[in-house]
Amino acid sequence: MNHVLLIDDDVELVGMFAEYLEQEGFSVTCMHNGEDGARAALTGGYAIAVLDVMMPGAGGIEALRQIRAGSRMPVLMLTARGDDADRILGLELGADDYVAKPCTPRELTARVRAILRRTQAVPESGPGVVLSVGKLTMLPEQRRATWDGQHLDLTSTEFNLLEVLARNAGRPVSKNDLSEQGLGRPLARFDRNIDVHLSSLRHKLGPLADGRSCLQTIYRQGYQLIKE
Known part of the structure; x- marks a missing residue:
């Protein structure tokens, strides 16, 4: 499963990220507020959510709380560069990793791949290992x-x-x-x-x-x- 959910109120930035991810073979759905993004994430139809922390209304931290209340899906945060407080809070609430903005579509895609590679990896010791x-x-x-x-x-x-x-x-x-x-x-x-x-x-x-x-x-x- 390679369906990525992008949640960010910056429509132009999300469009750029989505275009690059689709060129790299991912399916992408975009949401532009935390409430709609959390609701979509909880449908179970996505491999990973990319979530911007700074959004108006129900921001990224609240969206992350809602997602983690009902799902263990991987979540990659987008944070302001140097904003350690939001970054650490997000990790404590269950985010898997973060990318500091501004970032390139290539960097974001590489981080998404890294998370999914570990999440979907075949165990090294073979099937059925305990x-x-x-x-x-x-x-x-x-x-x-x-x-x-x-x-x-x-x-x-x-x-x-x-x-x-x-x-x-x-x-x-x-x-x-x-x-x-x-x-x-x-x-x-x-x-x-x-x-x-x-x-x-x-x-x-x-x-x-x-x-x-x-x-x-x-x-x-x-x-x-x-x-x-």
Whole structure:
């Protein structure tokens, strides 16, 4: 499925993005306000939503809240360059990644491809593989995960990052490797994306028997999923 939902009130910009995406083989639907965009996203007919944060009325952050209340579809945010507050809030609310505006259609398309490549990837270890680390069980082919038998409600990026950590359980994984393998792009300077996603994962995963989080920060090395 390669149907992209573009949600942005800048009609000219959206038209330019849509034209480029269609040339690259995507189907595109455009919405110009957050309310209509969220309603369309929740129909389930799209592979990914590209959502501008700054829109009049029901803005991008509110649209993201509405989408995340009923869907785990990938969401790529468009944010103002240097606007860290909205960017971090969006990631905390479940956005998968962001692109800072102004950006080129080529850059946007590359980011969309990176997210979909990870979301729709065939598991490396073949069909039917099960990853088990302590109370964590992951089924990459089905993109399902449980903790102590209870379903984990993860975004696509959270699932990707947790899968990378599970495949390397007991060993630290650098933030750059997590970005490359989990987000499909190199880690940018001053990028807090990985930190925000891992913070969210800590809240969703249960503690170890001794009360510690199973996701540990390893000084100057990255993050590690602890084996029990």
